[in-house]
Amino acid sequence: MNACRKFRKRIALSRADESNDATLVGHLTECAACRAYAAEISALCDAHKTRAAALPEIDAPARLRQKVASAINEASSTPWLYASLRKALAGAAAAALALLIFTFWNKQQQAPTPVEPASSVLTDNTTEIKPSYAAYRNAFSADELEMALDRYSSAGADDEIYRVGTAFLNSQ
Amino acid sequence: MFSLNPALNAIKLEDSTDLLSRVQQGDAEAFCDLCRVYDGRLLRQAMALCQDASLAEDLAQETLIAAWKSIRRYNGRCRFFTWLCSIMLHRYRKLLRRKRPAALTKETEDSLLNVADAAASPATLNEMKEQAAFLQKCLDNLPHKQRQIVYLRFYVENSLEEIALAVGCSVGTVKSRLFKALENLRKMRALKTLNVE
Known part of the structure; x- marks a missing residue:
């Protein structure tokens, strides 16, 4: 049974990848459980492949192209400098936050340990x-x-x- | 600017390499042309994920806009469509977090009916619809990383090597995730069988 566990991954991948694993053939002829497993995985893969093949051919509607085009044109009209500035501002904000956290942490480290009252x-x-x-x-x-x-x-x-x-x- | 030039319909996928290099230099018009090459396929894949026409359209739109914004990060190591699909999966993940996609709508049912064999009986059609809905439900229940691999393998038909390049991990990791995903899907399927019986 342990030997079969080792084979399972190979069986599943060979079915999914449609590759031929010669060493599996010998095992599959001997082991009924693995044959059943292989059949199960094959059915699973086939179900997804069949579904993918049956997907209808769709022509993208003109409105989709128009929407994408207008969004892209809008994004393109934004100067690269503005985009870079936004990135720089985000970076500066992150750095400021990191500095704030570090300062707070450092202060905590330097604070004297409170003396326990006698x-x-x-x-x-x-x-x-x-x-x-x-x-x-x-x-x-x-x-x-x-x-x-x-x-x-x-x-x-x-x-x-x-x-x-x-x-x-x-x-x- | 967006071009409605009908001649662009003749653009083949092989020509997209030139378009891509123009797009990466910030040419918005070239990106719109590139969209015309891929938007149909992308919408088809979005439809598979969302099972809802309007959601699928929104998802495809968001994907294309996100692709434009990060086009400079595309390194050409995987197919452009694979890269688009991996962006779409990330967007879909966010969609799933916001709300679970609605059940099959009338429009989706119609689209599924269109692909079914005209001679098929209503019972067969129902069975097909149920099967499709169940498969998608199983996919939705997978962890994101596993769903990504299964989707790219079976729906986008990428090899494991291509998936590794698109996702940015080793082939070994892809294999491991695929195996775990298949095991999870198998268990879900077994549970359904038990419930039916």
């Missing part, structure tokens, strides 16, 4: 100041850091932040 980086838990120096070390904004330092400087000896902060400073 508050959005911090989770709800971290925005709340905890009495732990370790937590303050993770502060992402300058305000939070400042608050942490203020608290450390004013913390008493028994304050957790003082103990943690001192231990940290000693370890440095």
Whole structure:
């Protein structure tokens, strides 16, 4: 069956092109399915050819010739310069549009990446100041850091932040 | 200017080479003379596509005007009539997009009756008309590129090499499109047979 698939295109083209493909003959004598396919394609091609042959001979009416002639004369009366100008204008418009698009794109490329606000980086838990120096070390904004330092400087000896902060400073 | 000189009726296709070279230099009168050589055949082909006399006339007119506008692009590698037909197919494609051609009109029926055998029975004539309408419907349902190849092969009777030159692709591509088109047409035909049964 796979072999037949390979033959199908050749069968169809040989019928449509009315060419003789000698290698097909051998296959067609052996394969009934391909013979049926060939007959089907032949009938299809013949139907279109018969229809084409049966088309009536038509004399173009005078009005068609008159219409074409007047349209052509009208087009011919248009100076070539005008046609060239129209082409040039179309080209200029296209170039302007391309420039506009490029400028917009370039502007988009050069615009600084918007900085994400620190508050959005911090989770709800971290925005709340905890009495732990370790937590303050993770502060992402300058305000939070400042608050942490203020608290450390004013913390008493028994304050957790003082103990943690001192231990940290000693370890440095 | 348009010439109504009856002597031009005697223009043979072989003479059109000289006309063509004049046309390509911008000679409008020569183009009108060239139109007289091809407009009948072109209208006949348009009739095959549109199946409507007035639509066919409009299509032929649009084709000839478009041909005049782009005559400088004709490179002489394919027959002039083939080139005209490929323009017509592009125009027809636009027509199909705008609206589907009307069903067979009375005028078309008459023209089909004229070509039929006078001795044929009404039943045979009906069958012929139905067959023609069905074939055209199948063609209309094909993708444009496939329709173009089938039309140029069976209706304009071009060889595959000529079609390749007219369409601007390789013979291999033409073969591939023709095969796909025939497969599609075969399936449509099979579907119709199933519906009838």
